[in-house]
Amino acid sequence: MPIRNPQIIWKFPDLTHVPGAYQLAVGGSPLVAKTLYQRGLTSPEKARAFINPDLYTPCPPSALPGVVLAADRIIKAIKNKERILIWGDFDVDGQTSTTLLSSALQSIGARVTHHIPIRALENHGVTLSVLSQIIQKFSPNLILTCDTGIDAVDSVAYANRSGIDVIITDHHQLPPVLPEAFAIVNPNFLQPGHALHTLPGVGVAFKLVEQIYSHFNEDPSYLLDLVALGIVADVAIQTRDTRFLLQLGLDALRKTPRKGLLEIFKMNDLDPAQVNEEHIGFVIGPLLNALGRLDDANSCVDFFTTTDPALAATLAEHLKNLNEYRQALTKEIYQDAENMIAAYPELVDEYPVLVLQGSPQWHPGVIGIVASRLVDRYHKPVIMLSRDGDQARGSARSIQGVPIAKLISASEGLLTSHGGHPMAAGMSLPLTSVSQFRMELAENYHRIVGDSLPSPEICIDAEIPFSAISESFIKDFQPLAPFGAGNPKLTFATRGVITDEKHIRNIGRDGTHRKITFTDSHGGKNTLLWWNSADLALPEMPLDVAYSLELSTYRNQTQIQATLLHLRQSPESPVYLPKQNRIRLVDLRDKDDRRSAISQFLTSDRTIIWAENQIPEGFTSVPRSDLSPHDRLIIWTTPPSRLVLKQAVSR
Known part of the structure; x- marks a missing residue:
């Protein structure tokens, strides 16, 4: 349909x-x-606190479920010189979370190493096969995840069998079955509307560090620049504590001593004192995301923490080169996608979810960006599939009102793996199942969402x-x-x-x-x-x-x-006429005998009749292509458009 x-x-x-x-x-x-006031902040006190962070009272870290238990276990590990493995993610939220926890814990004496999955090899999450290798290599006593791990049931069970405690800090939606971790810190345990509910992964990590540092009487504010980067890059909902942390984080970012970030500012002619959320979203974030999409994001910790200007410059240049490569790939894949749509328009016209299957050259680290651009262009959910052997690896992006992860999971019988949230998801499936997947998605859409796409609004x-x-x-x-x-x-x-x-x-x-x-x-x-x-x-x-x-x-x-x-x-605007033209409009459309009605206006040779196809018998008329300047214009047939009418009057 x-x-x-x-x-x-x-x-x-x-x-x-x-x-x-x-x-x-x-x-x-x-x-x-x-x-x-129109956005709901009808209390003067809340409005002032929204504007001025000095007037806002943030939640204590202990308000975040699981934080106290997690902090106590980490403090114990530090005191006992246990080895701590931090497991992060390769997007900017994961990179900043990993760096924040690593820096914060090392500064108070923790024995820390970290691992960020390499996208091309591992994808998101705590992959069991990789975890087992890292455990053999580093022999950690405690594993601490950040921005990931909430669905790592099997990996946590393996760690438990190996005698290793696992603390999960994450902000993604809670799955039906939770891992049996020592502690889970996740704002989704809180009710929607709670001040901490919209924290991204780096925000959760910061609240954990706040709790730990209170035991050591340390100040974690030097980490706030990282928090700002993660909040903006992860498109976190900027309300209450999340907005408060972003406000403080932007102030910290403008004064950051981090050599790597200063190199990025210099490279892009940015005045550090003027850096704002736009620069994070369109300059800094894409550079860091290119690292995670196309390379090994573990080097982000060195980038953020190095005090060596030469190393900082080298790493910043590497990010720049990666991002330029990412831009070239994005352009190429986007053009491929548009060509495919032009060749098969029914993919857009007849399906509620646009599913495009590309070549092995469609880089899995870039197809999500292209999917987002196609969503903006066609206003419908988009799934981009790249080929990986006999499998298709996909990245999905959606629109408000269409829970894409739910639509995908309804066809899990066709899938090798899948996961995500209402606005974005990932999946893999056999290449032979792609056509069936496209059809099932349409059925799922009509059953779950309805027969039309939600109407987008511009407020x-x-x-x-x-x-x-x-x-x-x-x-x-x-x-x-x-x-x-x-x-x-x-x-x-x-x-x-x-x-x-x-x-x-x-x-x-x-x-x-x-x-x-x-x-x-x-x-x-x-x-x-x-x-x-x-x-x-x-x-x-x-x-x-x-x-x-x-x-x-x-x-x-x-x-x-x-x-x-x-x-x-303009739905109600009149046809625009140049100001210098003073035109009197006479409407004769309701006259029974229009021929007689227009005769009164034909007393001067400065009158011209405009008619297309229907030539008024007994009168001389011209099509619009032959119109010339006259004092009077009689419009006999309906103009085909406002633009044509405007052009005719202007003549």
């Missing part, structure tokens, strides 16, 4: 009155108070004319930062704008992006950056545009950057 594709719903802000006392208590720009925070945009306007709402999941950037809208070809230019190495200068109904102009838009057509004008605003500083030069998020044909 073909799936119905929804239209994006624009939600404009309601007219909720913000109490004057609330506005006064919050202070600053009225837009800040209005935004906080407008404020509707403004272009003339309102200035540096001071943007600075006024910066107290709401850092932005991210759970605290999205403000989205602004301007209705009824126009542009033309001379105000559109392609940018980027391959011309894949565009900058478009729009003019609003008041004559104000604004240039918007539209990512990955070179092959996308503009709707008929006038348009409504939704966009974000930020200040970009490069080499001490500050500029306003407006990024186009979505556009649509």
